[in-house]
Structures are given as structure tokens and as C-alpha cells.
Amino acid sequence: MSPLKPVNDFVVKFANINGSGSASANEMFARSILRMGVPVASRNIFPSNIQGLPTWYEVRVSGKGWLGRRGGVDLMAAMNPQTWDKDIAGIDPGGYLFYDSSKPIPMSRLRDDISIIRMPLTEISNAAYSDPRQRQLFKNIIYVGALAQLLGIDHAILEQMIGEQYKGKDKLIAPNQQALRMGRDYARDNLGDACGLKIEKADAVGDRIFVNGNDAAGLGCVYGGATVAAWYPITPSTSVAEAFAQHCKTYRVDAETGKHKFAIVQSEDEISAIGTVIGAGWNGARAFTATSGPGISLMQEFLGLAYFAEIPAVIIDVQRGGPSTGMPTRTQQADLLISAYASHGDTKHVLLLPEDPKELFEFSALSFDLAERLQTPVFVLEDLDIGMNDWLCEPFTWDDSKVYDRGKVMTAQELESGKIFGRYLDVDGDAIAWRTLPGTHPTKGAYFTRGTSRDRFAKYSEEGAVYQDNMQRLLRKFETAKTLVPAPIVRRAREKAKTGVIYFGSTSAAMNEALAALENDGVHMDTLRLRAFPFSDAVVDFINAHDQIFLVEQNRDAQMRVLLVNECGIDPARFISILHYDGTPITARFIISAIAERIALKSKEAAE
Amino acid sequence: MTYIAKPKLRHPGIAVNRLGFTHRDYEGSVSTLCAGCGHDSISFAIIQACFELNIEPHRVAKLSGIGCSSKTPDYLLGQSHGFNSVHGRMPSVLTGANLANRDLLYMGVSGDGDSASIGLGQFVHCVRRGVNMVYITENNGVYGLTKGQFSATADKGSKSKAGGSNLDSPLDLVSMALMVGATFVGRSFSGDKAQMVPLIMAAMSHPGPAFIDIVSPCVAFNNHAGSTKAYDFVREHNEAVNRLDLMEPREAITVEYAPGTSEEVALHDGSTLRLSKLAADYDPHDRIGAMAYLQSRAAAGELVTGLIYMDATATDMHANLNTVDQPLNLMSEKQLCPGSNGLDAFNAAHR
Numbered sequence: 001m002s003p004l005k006p007v008n009d010f011v012v013k014f015a016n017i018n019g020s021g022s023a024s025a026n027e028m029f030a031r032s033i034l035r036m037g038v039p040v041a042s043r044n045i046f047p048s049n050i051q052g053l054p055t056w057y058e059v060r061v062s063g064k065g066w067l068g069r070r071g072g073v074d075l076m077a078a079m080n081p082q083t084w085d086k087d088i089a090g091i092d093p094g095g096y097l098f099y100d101s102s103k104p105i106p107m108s109r110l111r112d113d114i115s116i117i118r119m120p121l122t123e124i125s126n127a128a129y130s131d132p133r134q135r136q137l138f139k140n141i142i143y144v145g146a147l148a149q150l151l152g153i154d155h156a157i158l159e160q161m162i163g164e165q166y167k168g169k170d171k172l173i174a175p176n177q178q179a180l181r182m183g184r185d186y187a188r189d190n191l192g193d194a195c196g197l198k199i200e201k202a203d204a205v206g207d208r209i210f211v212n213g214n215d216a217a218g219l220g221c222v223y224g225g226a227t228v229a230a231w232y233p234i235t236p237s238t239s240v241a242e243a244f245a246q247h248c249k250t251y252r253v254d255a256e257t258g259k260h261k262f263a264i265v266q267s268e269d270e271i272s273a274i275g276t277v278i279g280a281g282w283n284g285a286r287a288f289t290a291t292s293g294p295g296i297s298l299m300q301e302f303l304g305l306a307y308f309a310e311i312p313a314v315i316i317d318v319q320r321g322g323p324s325t326g327m328p329t330r331t332q333q334a335d336l337l338i339s340a341y342a343s344h345g346d347t348k349h350v351l352l353l354p355e356d357p358k359e360l361f362e363f364s365a366l367s368f369d370l371a372e373r374l375q376t377p378v379f380v381l382e383d384l385d386i387g388m389n390d391w392l393c394e395p396f397t398w399d400d401s402k403v404y405d406r407g408k409v410m411t412a413q414e415l416e417s418g419k420i421f422g423r424y425l426d427v428d429g430d431a432i433a434w435r436t437l438p439g440t441h442p443t444k445g446a447y448f449t450r451g452t453s454r455d456r457f458a459k460y461s462e463e464g465a466v467y468q469d470n471m472q473r474l475l476r477k478f479e480t481a482k483t484l485v486p487a488p489i490v491r492r493a494r495e496k497a498k499t500g501v502i503y504f505g506s507t508s509a510a511m512n513e514a515l516a517a518l519e520n521d522g523v524h525m526d527t528l529r530l531r532a533f534p535f536s537d538a539v540v541d542f543i544n545a546h547d548q549i550f551l552v553e554q555n556r557d558a559q560m561r562v563l564l565v566n567e568c569g570i571d572p573a574r575f576i577s578i579l580h581y582d583g584t585p586i587t588a589r590f591i592i593s594a595i596a597e598r599i600a601l602k603s604k605e606a607a608e
Numbered sequence: 609m610t611y612i613a614k615p616k617l618r619h620p621g622i623a624v625n626r627l628g629f630t631h632r633d634y635e636g637s638v639s640t641l642c643a644g645c646g647h648d649s650i651s652f653a654i655i656q657a658c659f660e661l662n663i664e665p666h667r668v669a670k671l672s673g674i675g676c677s678s679k680t681p682d683y684l685l686g687q688s689h690g691f692n693s694v695h696g697r698m699p700s701v702l703t704g705a706n707l708a709n710r711d712l713l714y715m716g717v718s719g720d721g722d723s724a725s726i727g728l729g730q731f732v733h734c735v736r737r738g739v740n741m742v743y744i745t746e747n748n749g750v751y752g753l754t755k756g757q758f759s760a761t762a763d764k765g766s767k768s769k770a771g772g773s774n775l776d777s778p779l780d781l782v783s784m785a786l787m788v789g790a791t792f793v794g795r796s797f798s799g800d801k802a803q804m805v806p807l808i809m810a811a812m813s814h815p816g817p818a819f820i821d822i823v824s825p826c827v828a829f830n831n832h833a834g835s836t837k838a839y840d841f842v843r844e845h846n847e848a849v850n851r852l853d854l855m856e857p858r859e860a861i862t863v864e865y866a867p868g869t870s871e872e873v874a875l876h877d878g879s880t881l882r883l884s885k886l887a888a889d890y891d892p893h894d895r896i897g898a899m900a901y902l903q904s905r906a907a908a909g910e911l912v913t914g915l916i917y918m919d920a921t922a923t924d925m926h927a928n929l930n931t932v933d934q935p936l937n938l939m940s941e942k943q944l945c946p947g948s949n950g951l952d953a954f955n956a957a958h959r
């Protein structure tokens with residue numbers, strides 16, 4: 001097997017131990033490639049643990065700009081003896097193993113179809129440092145210096161990054177740069193051209209930014225005008241609330257008084273968190289919570305109240321592997337059904353399905369407009385892959401002429417002028433009634449909010465016809481929602497296609513690469529990327545216009561298919577599900593082989 | 609925004625308060641509770657307190673959970689917005705409402721099942737957080753609405769209507785509130801209007817978390833001999849430690865009180881209550897002392913009522929969070945959105 005020699009197109013994977021300080025070193029490695037003008041996509045695969053368990057960091061280098069996981073590994077930096085065998089086995093034939101050769105490893109535990117690059121990292125680090133923590137931390141920097149040398153990353157870029165990272169803590173700059181140089185020098189003097197993978201300077205990054213989704217969501221909530229946040233810590237959503245707090249400190253502290261134009265409550269549980277969001281929404285503030293699957297389970301009763309009593313609320317759900325505690329640090333798209341139909345009784349909720357941090361920023365901000373316009377809970381369904389990994393995306397933008405849509409809130413003046421107020425009265429024909437906020441007017445517009453059945457003027461009623469009238473209006477309101485949520489994005493194949501592909505959320509990045517590869521192989525498919533629930537008519541039209549539809553999801557039970565079949569009355573046989581749910585982000589290779597296999601099967605069947 | 613209440617046609621003999629409102633203006637829908645239910649007396653006391661305090665009804669937001677007690681916000685302050693939320697979770701909803709607009713008066717009305725059973729967690733956390741509110745539990749020792757099962761406040765050994773005996777230890781919400789930092793704590797009895805009304809007025813004037821537990825017999829399921837929440841039992845064992853009376857404007861100068869036996873409590877509308885001692889050794893400003901006193905009297909089978917504890921210097925959740933004075937629900941995108949300039953810095957920091 002001859003060694004692989006790609007330029008700007010390969011996968012590097014680091015196998016480390018949680019808590020060893022490798023995360024920031026690995027991230028610096030990825031960012032240095034970006035500074036070379038070459039796009040990267042990075043993914044953290046980490047355990048639910050603070051210290052000691054295996055963790056991996058994968059860097060997809062793609063001069064063409066593919067940002068999903070490709071699948072496979074070309075260079076493995078194996079730093080964790082616990083996972084050694086599995087890590088070695090995962091390297092593509094012709095690939096490279098880089099490891100700490102301070103302790104000898106028997107040949108029997110290596111492979112002969114890969115190139116082996118040995119470096120005595122622990123020895124080098126121990127010789128230079130005496131403090132155990134320093135030995136560990138600088139070992140990470142040393143291997144970054146060595147790998148950069150092997151791959152051809154400009155050393156000056158790394159030195160500059162160290163300077164930026166430790167700005168203000170200047171004492172740390174020199175030792176880090178020294179460690180970096182130790183790595184570089186060793187590789188230059190001892191490893192020569194052992195690695196065929198190369199980074200060449202390019203201009204393919206442009207002004208794009210490298211950002212994680214939870215940071216983007218927290219910022220989106222600031223931009224969307226959220227003033228109240230209530231949350232209970234849970235991986236992988238915690239950093240949404242933390243990002244919101246941090247951005248509020250930057251953007252929402254009154255310059256004169258030092259007072260806060262926001263309120264954040266760390267609730268005692270998720271029931272309380274959503275209750276606080278609903279109380280604030282009822283009283284006219286934009287409010288959100290951030291949580292993950294177990295939190296959504298706890299919020300069910302309250303979500304039904306918000307649906308039925310028609311109260312705006314935003315829920316950012318960072319999906320992780322379920323059921324139960326499941327795989328808390330792995331990714332999935334498995335909260336679709338519990339969110340879409342949250343709570344007992346007949347309910348439906350609006351879902352937004354962002355594909356990356358940039359869209360997540362936009363949808364987070366937009367969710368408050370939708371929640372207030374529709375007077376209902378709006379879920380922003382992101383996932384761990386988007387939320388906790390750094391993604392290369394277009395810089396965030398904001399239209400300064402944008403005015404928040406505060407929905408139908410009747411003012412004291414309008415009440416005074418004699419406008420009819422019926423809290424559940426559809427006066428405009430869009431099934432959205434007007435509401436009033438507490439404290440608006442001394443004698444007009446007060447009403448009693450309840451989870452029990454009531455008439456159009458908010459009077460308690462258990463009369464069947466009155467109840468049905470209200471339930472029908474809620475259904476019609478969902479029709480209105482279809483016209484307001486982000487439309488799906490349809491892409492036509494180069495040639496007329498009878499096959500369609502539907503996908504959504506974080507699958508997008510790997511899907512883009514898979515589609516290009518399939519198209520190159522002559523497999524032409526139109527695609528539709530869902531961006532929201534309820535589904536607009538365009539979704540139904542797309543499905544009807546194709547003989548078969550591949551539906552790609554990251555869950556076991558094809559939850560999106562259930563939703564589409566249920567909501568659009570489509571024959572389930574029209575869909576061929578492609579399901580990836582092992583907890584790692586879906587890869588381009590997985591999609592390509594799954595689709596190719598089924599297409600081959602089909603053509604074989606046709607031939608027989 | 610202030611509105612002058614329009615003069616209304618009314619019987620010349622009917623009392624009006626300083627805002628020109630009659631008692632009627634503080635009423636709500638007609639109650640659907642059982643005749644004689646203690647909860648109705650509490651609603652009446654709240655109405656009376658708001659009338660006496662000259663509160664603008666629409667500046668009150670009334671919130672509740674689920675239960676007979678939680679229905680009562682519908683039966684008072686018809687010009688206030690009300691929110692009948694879910695069972696045991698009113699405290700979190702009230703917290704959010706209060707965060708959205710700090711300028712309204714928040715009244716939470718709940719039951720012993722709602723606050724001590726299913727909602728105990730929310731109750732204590734809401735108090736812990738220092739939410740500025742008046743929180744009233746209408747405590748009958750049972751779940752009235754689901755037909756009389758014991759709640760967590762039922763005393764051990766108290767008899768059910770069917771003759772069974774409660775086996776579990778009781779949970780005392782007053783002690784609980786003291787322990788988790790309520791800065792105003794009172795207890796009363798729905799059969800004692802003279803005690804309830806000024807206590808509610810004082811609570812409504814308090815700038816922090818104010819809690820009042822009101823024993824409120826359930827005539828349908830828990831008013832028989834052997835029940836410790838029955839009218840007769842409570843009357844016999846009620847020990848008021850002090851009394852509150854509304855002071856006439858000139859009273860302070862004309863009436864002499866023995867030193868140490870009374871003090872004044874300032875109210876929302878500028879008027880004053882006189883707090884006079886009934887139990888000579890009881891100090892309502894000593895939290896630890898209050899807790900010990902409650903425990904020892906409870907052990908003797910007596911129910912301590914009155915103003916149990918008050919910290920007049922209290923602050924609230926907004927002070928803790930350092931929120932702006934303007935209600936958050938009034939802020940516009942101009943105040944809240946950092947705009948494209950803000951993004952320039954963010955983008956630059958992520959390259």
C-alpha cells in the first residue's frame with residue numbers, strides 16, 4: 001500500500017484523555033490550518049466525564065470546503081493507550097500513525113499498511129519541564145509544533161496565535177512558544193518528510209468565522225431581544241445559557257447605571273425553567289430556556305399550557321443521544337416527535353431546524369418574532385454537533401432596519417378607542433387573537449388565563465362546541481404558522497431527477513459533500529432541506545414530484561418520516577430512510593454508500 | 609400611564625376609597641366554591657385589603673396553581689390579569705412574570721396541596737430567590753378539588769372524614785418560609801377577618817417575598833371532629849402573638865402606648881399599621897427566635913398566628929440581579945439589539 005499523499009484534503013484525528021489539556025492544543029492546530037487559508041471542520045468526541053476517559057478531536061481538512069465529517073482517518077495522533085487498538089484499526093490503508101514512542105510498543109500492535117511516525121514526546125517534555133502539570137500541558141504543544149512541521153503549516157502562524165491567545169497573560173507566551181519550537185525542531189531534525197499529507201497555503205477561507213453553535217444561539221437570543229432566560233444545567237445545552245450571559249455582559253449592561261437589561265435565573269429544574277419563561281412571556285417579555293432531551297421530557301405539562309393558553313415561549317433544545325440519559329455527550333436528531341407533539345392532549349408545536357451556527361444565530365433571533373406573532377412555544381432544535389463544535393461559517397450579519405415583530409398586543413389606547421377585545425376571538429382571519437398585557441388599562445382588557453377550556457372571551461366553558469371551536473382555531477393558527485416559518489430549500493440536480501433527498505439540521509454539511517460525489521458518479525437527485533415544522537406546501541409538492549425520496553435522519557425511528565407521513569398524509573412507502581444514530585455526527589461516506597447501495601439494489605431489482 | 613377612574617353612579621351611602629373605587633371594583637366573578645368554604649372568606653379579605661390599601665386593581669397580577677384555592681383569583685379583582693397555571697408550579701410562572709415587569713404587584717394564591725405537596729420545590733425556590741410578591745396558601749390540610757385526600761400539611765393523627773388517621777408528619781409552610789429566607793411571614797385563620805385584612809395589607813406593602821399561610825377549613829371534606837384543620841379546632845387552638853390595626857392619621861400623636869409594646873408598619877399608600885404585642889416575649893424581627901417559638905408552640909398543640917416575622921429592610925430578586933428600573937417587557941430593539949456594529953467585533957474575534 002503506497003502512502004497517501006493528498007494536499008489540503010485529509011482527516012487528522014487526535015486520540016487523547018479527557019482533562020489532559022489537549023483540547024486547546026488541538027483547537028490551535030485546527031485554527032492554524034484556517035490561517036493557512038484552508039477550510040477545516042473540527043469535531044470533538046468526548047465522554048460524560050470530567051477527567052480520565054477517552055476523548056477524540058477530528059480535523060477534516062478540505063480545500064474544497066466540505067465541512068461535514070468525511071469518515072475515515074488519514075493521520076491518527078494516538079495519545080491515549082486506553083484506545084490504542086481501536087485507534088490504529090481506524091486508520092485508512094496508506095494512512096499515518098503518529099505516536100509517543102517514549103515507551104516501546106511491540107510491532108504486533110501496529111499495522112504494516114500504514115506509515116508509522118514515532119516521536120518520544122514524554123521524554124522530550126520531561127527533560128524540559130519538572131512540574132507534572134507543565135509536563136502534560138506542554139507535551140500537547142510540542143506535538144502541535146511537530147505535526148505542523150510535518151504537514152507544512154507555517155510555524156510563524158502558530159507563534160502568532162500563541163501571542164494572541166495569551167495576550168494579557170504575557171508570562172505564558174514565551175514558554176508556549178518554546179514548547180512549539182521544541183516540537184518543530186525535533187520533527188525537522190528527526191522525522192524529515194515522514195508524512196505525505198500536506199497543507200498548502202490557499203485562499204479558500206475568506207472572511208468566514210470559526211464558531212460553535214451554542215455561542216451563536218446565545219448571541220442570537222441577545223439579538224432577538226430576549227430579556228429573560230431561565231435554565232437548568234444539562235449537557236450539551238449549558239453553554240447556550242453561558243454564552244447568553246457572556247454576551248449580555250458585553251451588550252446589555254446600561255452604560256450609565258451599570259444595570260442589566262436582562263435577567264437570568266438558574267432554575268431548580270427544567271419544569272421551573274419553562275414555567276418562568278411562560279410567566280415572562282405572558283407578561284410581555286421575550287424569554288427562553290435552553291435544554292436537552294431530558295429537560296424537554298420534564299417540560300411537557302407546561303408546554304401544553306403554553307400551547308392551549310397561547311403564550312409565547314422559546315425553547316432551545318440541543319439534542320443529544322437518547323432515550324433516558326442515553327449518550328449525553330453524543331449527538332442525535334431524536335427529539336423531533338417529543339417536541340412537535342409535546343404534552344398530553346392534541347398539541348402541535350413550531351420547530352426550527354438550523355443547519356449550522358450561522359443559521360442557528362438567525363433562527364434563535366427569529367424564534368422570538370415567531371413566538372410572539374403566533375403566541376405559542378417555538379423550539380429551536382439544534383444538536384450537540386452544531387452546538388459544541390466549532391464550525392466554519394459565513395460571518396454573522398444583521399439588518400439594522402429590522403424591527404421586532406411583537407405580535408398582536410392591544411394597547412391601552414386601542415382599548416380606550418373601543419376596539420373589541422376577545423382574548424380568543426379571531427378578528428383578523430389568521431386564527432391569531434389579540435392579547436393584552438397585565439397592567440395595561442384600569443377597566444378594559446383584563447382576562448383570566450387558564451389551561452382549562454374557555455370561550456372566545458376567555459370565560460370558562462366545558463361546552464363541547466365552544467371547546468371544539470377553540471381547538472379548530474388552534475389548528476388554523478398552525479396553518480398560519482406554515483406561511484411564517486423559514487421555507488425549505490430546494491436544490492435541483494444537474495439533470496432531471498426522479499429521486500429526491502430530504503434532510504435537515506446538522507446533516508447538511510456531510511450531505512453537501514455526499515451529493516457532489518454522487519452527482520459526479522452520475523447519480524442525479526433533487527434535494528430539499530427542511531428548515532421548519534409545520535411543513536409548508538412546498539414540501540408536499542417536492543415529495544409528490546419524485547418517484548422516491550431518500551430521507552436522511554440522525555435517529556433510529558425515522559422520526560421525521562413519521563412527522564411527514566402523519567402531517568402530510570403521504571404513503572410511507574414513498575420514503576427510503578437513511579438512518580445514522582450511533583451518536584457520532586453523520587459522515588459523507590456513510591450517506592454515499594447508503595444511497596449507492598439502495599440505488600444499486602433498485603437497479604438490480606429492475607434488471608431481474 | 610395613569611388613568612383617572614371615572615366617577616360612577618352609586619348609592620350615596622356606599623364607601624369609596626381614596627381612588628374613588630368601591631368595594632365592588634375589587635370583586636371578581638361569582639365564586640363556585642362550596643358554601644362555607646374558608647377560601648371564600650380569604651378572597652373577601654384580599655378584596656378588603658386591596659380596597660383599604662387604595663390599590664389600582666389593574667396594577668395587580670394574580671397567579672395560582674390548581675385546586676379549589678387556586679380557583680379563587682377568579683373571584684377577586686376582576687380588573688386584574690389572572691393566571692391559573694398548572695398544579696404546583698405557580699411560583700415559577702410568577703417569577704417569570706415578575707422578571708418581565710417589576711412595576712406590578714404580584715399575588716400568588718395557592719393551596720396546601722399545590723404548595724406543600726406537588727409544588728413544595730417551586731415554593732421554596734421562589735422564596736429563596738427573593739421574588740417580590742404576596743404568596744398566600746389557603747391551607748385546609750386536604751386536596752379539596754380531588755375530594756379530600758390528606759395533603760402534606762395534615763397533622764399526624766388528624767382524622768379523615770371517613771375515619772382514617774393521617775400517618776405522615778406534617779410539613780409547616782411557615783417554618784419552611786422562614787428557613788429559606790422569606791422576609792415577611794404571617795399566619796392567620798380564615799375565620800378571623802380582623803386579623804387577615806391588615807396582615808394582607810402589610811404583606812402587599814412589603815418590598816420582598818411575603819408569605820401568609822391561612823388555615824382555611826374545607827367544609828366538604830375536613831371540618832369534622834378529630835380534624836386539626838376544622839373551624840372549631842382552630843378557634844380553640846389559635847394563639848395570636850400580636851395584632852395589627854390600621855392607624856387613624858392623627859392617632860400617632862394622640863394615643864400613648866407603653867414602650868416596647870407596639871410599633872408602626874408603613875403601608876404602600878402612605879398609611880400606617882400599628883403592630884401591638886399579645887405575647888409579651890415574642891419578637892417578630894428575630895427569625896431564629898420565631899422558628900424556635902413556632903416549634904415549641906406546635907409541640908404543645910397550639911397554632912401560632914399573627915405577624916410571625918418581618919424584615920423591613922428587605923430587597924428583592926431584581927436588586928440581586930441588578931436589573932434596570934424600566935420593566936423589561938417595555939424595552940425595544942433600540943435598547944436590546946446590538947446591531948450590525950456589535951457583530952463586527954464578534955466576527956473579528958472568531959477568525
Ligand SMILES: Cc1ncc(C[n+]2csc(CCOP(=O)(O)OP(=O)(O)O)c2C)c(N)n1
Pocket residue numbers: 674675676677678695718719720721722723746748750751752753754759
Ligand atoms: C399534575 C396534576 N396532578 C394532579 C392533579 C389533580 N389535582 C387537582 S387539584 C389537586 C389538589 C389540590 O389541593 P390544594 O392545593 O390543597 O387545593 P384545595 O382544593 O384543597 O384548595 C390535585 C391533586 C392536577 N391538576 N395536576
Ligand code: SF4
Pocket residue numbers: 640641642644645646647676677748752753825826827828829
Ligand atoms: S371542596 Fe373544600 S376546599 Fe373545595 S370548595 Fe368545597 S369546601 Fe372549599
Ligand SMILES: [Mg+2]
Pocket residue numbers: 675677719720721746747748749750751752759
Ligand atoms: Mg388544600
